[in-house]
Amino acid sequence: MMFNKLFSFFTVFLIGSSICFAQNANRLDSLVTVLENNKLPKNEKIQLLIKIAHNHTNTDEGMHYAKQSLQMAIEINDLVLQSQAWEEIGTIEQRLGNKNNALDAIFKALHIYDSLNLKDKQAASYMQIGGHHVGEKEYDPAIIYFQKAEKIYSEIEDDLYLAFVLTNLGEAYRFEGQLENATTSLTKALELNKSLKNDVVEGYALGNLGMVYAAESKFTKAKTFLTKAIAITNRLQGAYPTCVYIAALGSVYEKEGDFLLSESKYTEAFAMAKSAGLKEQIRDFSAVLTGFYEKHSDYKKALKFQKVYQQYQDSLVNRENIQKNEQLKADYEVSKRESEISILNITNANQKRWGIALISGFVILLFLAYLLYRGNREIKKSNQVLSDQKELISKREQEKALLLQELNHRVKNNLQMVSSLLNLQSRELTGHPAREAILSGKYRVEALSLVHRKLYQEGVDTKIPLKDYIQELVLGLFEGYNAEFEPNFSIADINIGIDVAIPLALIINEMVINSLKYAYDGIENPLLKIVIMQETKEDLHLQVIDNGIGFTKNDNEKNNSFGLKLITSLIEQLEGTMERINTKGTHWEMKIKLS
Incomplete structure (x- = not known):
């Protein structure tokens, strides 16, 4: 599964005069030769540019030809050729890995096809949109778009493009883990291709x-x-x-x-x-x-x-691409309703003219209407100013939220790089006394990185889910120390702020590492249990329990170790208390403040 998630790609096919993925060098040279004929009509020249762009092995050169075809199509105002050029630009952008640019081009093509009610072209755009979702690892919407395209191609009995979309659908099923459905779709595509070749x-x-x-x-x-x-x-x-x-x-x-x-x-x-x-x-x-x-x-x-x-x-990864992606989707939905708005504006204008005609002979009523009109206009102006201010505030809040999300992403990446470097360095120090110190530092850095990763995944919220966070942290430590048993969790399903999450993570990190390193020597059925309950809105009750060998007299004399000093300092930072209960093994009990 790890390997499958790394490599996401989708097939994009040109809808128009060419359906081949690539041609040999001789074919490409012949197309360029024909293009040099200045006597060709502009529409034929545009189609030829699109073919060259589609068949070109150099993606940068292909993009140059595709953009040239779009410019010429705009000059002659041919909507179909414009949409075909946008499709090819989207295909090349996708091959280059520029997904948001690709989506921009696809939506522009789809807008034209919707306005012309070209079903087969709409299906092709659905394929490309589905492919974009595959690239973003959004497999459920990808499957929906591919199924829309499959339905259209089945209705118009286009076996070639039906085979194409079945191939894409099978790939989306594969990424989603629906291997049986993937095998069915891909096998259907191969069966169709026995006659298509x-x-x-x-x-x-x-x-x-x-x-x-x-x-x-x-x-x-x-x-x-x-x-x-x-x-x-x-x-x-x-x-x-x-x-x-x-x-x-x-x-x-x-x-x-x-x-x-x-x-x-x-x-x-x-x-x-x-x-x-x-x-x-x-x-x-x-x-x-x-x-x-x-x-x-x-x-x-x-x-x-x-x-x-x-x-x-x-x-x-950058903020501009995220904003552009959302804007494109909004623009597409708004543009579909432009014609309806235009009709409503015309109707409103006619009604206004009729109203003026009816009161034109009544001076007093006209005067009152004028006063009402002026009052209404002032209200509209005030409302517009208020609306503009609200919109400005909303935009600034969105920008701050995106900047915060980007900051968490950058911090997470930097901490992961530090962790990787510490991990590599520790392997070079096998057998050296400094290795344990470096590994301890690595796990502390990973605990901090996990907080920022959770914040990045949760979006603009400044709180993270406690249960998922602690479980992922502890399971990571068990995997790092090759523990052969599973921890036991009983954790409240609540969200906590980053100011509490970071010191709490470091406390649990130190305690779990201490147990994994020293507690289970000679223990047949090792146990580690973590209990976190919310007693009140402001208090959190934390217990870390193991059935290990416990604290010996020598261990009690080591209470000034760095790990215990760190735990004590963090507990004080959270205005909490800590107590070690005398039982078989080690039982830590702490109470901390949530705010």
Whole structure:
């Protein structure tokens, strides 16, 4: 599942004069040669530019031709050609990893198709919107859009594009974990393609089916289908799907224990993505290679690819893209109602003229109407000023909220980088006395990072869910110390502020690490229980209980250790109290203030 979530992609097909994913170099050269003929009508020239953009192996060059076609289509005011150019721009932006730019182009094309009631074109746009949701890991809405496209293509009996959308739908099902539905859709696509004989459908359907089999641990079938898919997409000069399938094949070899062949496939996929300028794939493959080299203790290479991952991850996240994405969706919904608003304005104007005609002979009534009109106008002006002020305040609040979310994201990334560096350094110090201190520092940094990650996920709220947060923190420590038993939780389902969450996390972090390191030597059935209850609106009752060897006399003499000093300081910071109850094992009981 980890590997499948890293590599999200979707197939985008040009709706118009060309349906091929890529053509060979001779075909592309011939298209460019025809383009140089100045005697071509403008509409034919636009269609030719779109074909060249779609078939070009260099995405930057392809984008240049696509934008040129759009400019010419606007000049001759041809809406269909404009929408086709927008579609191609969206396709190329998606291949480059610029998802918000791609969505911008798709909605512009869809707006035109809606106004012209072109069903087949609407279906194509639904496919692209679904693909965008796949790229954003929003698989439920992606499935809905693909099903809309499937319905239209079934109604108009277009088997070729029905095969395309079935391939996309199968991929969305695969990411959602609905492997049975994925197999059904992809198998239908391959059955349709037996008569169509389309290499694009064949390559993508085989590749996705291979990844389904890999997820089901059917490695022999997975390797067979992925190898066939790579041969087809590589022949079609499709660097995007080819590098993903190569990486998927590397994952299969890794699971089978063939690490040399697995490393070869991972690095081949990374090199291909970098050569083609595929930002998201460069980021995803570098993350896989980081984990791969960490497993094999090659920390120099692991750190190298970790830096590449961080560089591309940060470049793909920014506040402007989030705002633009939401604005595009709003603009599309508003534009569909523009014609209705225009009709209402005309009706209102007619009613106003009739009113003036009826009172034109009555001077007194006209005078009163004038007074009412002036009063109404002043009220409108006042309301408008108030509305503008409210809108300005709302925008500023949104901007502050987005800046806070972005700040949490940046802090989380920086803390994760520090944790990764401490982890790498600790592995270099195996057997050295400083290793334990570095590991302790790493877990404290991870506790802080988890707070900011929760805040980033929860959006603009400054509170985080206590239960999920503590469980994720403790389970992470159990995994880090390779504990062979599960902790027991009894935690109140409440939200707490960051000022309480951070010191509380550090307290639990210190206590759990102390138990995992020292408490269970010779204990047959180890137990660790964490109980957090809210006694009042202002008080929180915390207990950390283990059945370990307990505190010896020597341990009691170590009460001045850094960990205990840190816990004591944090308890004081929270205006709380702490007590160690004498039982078998260790039983800490604390009360802290929530505000």
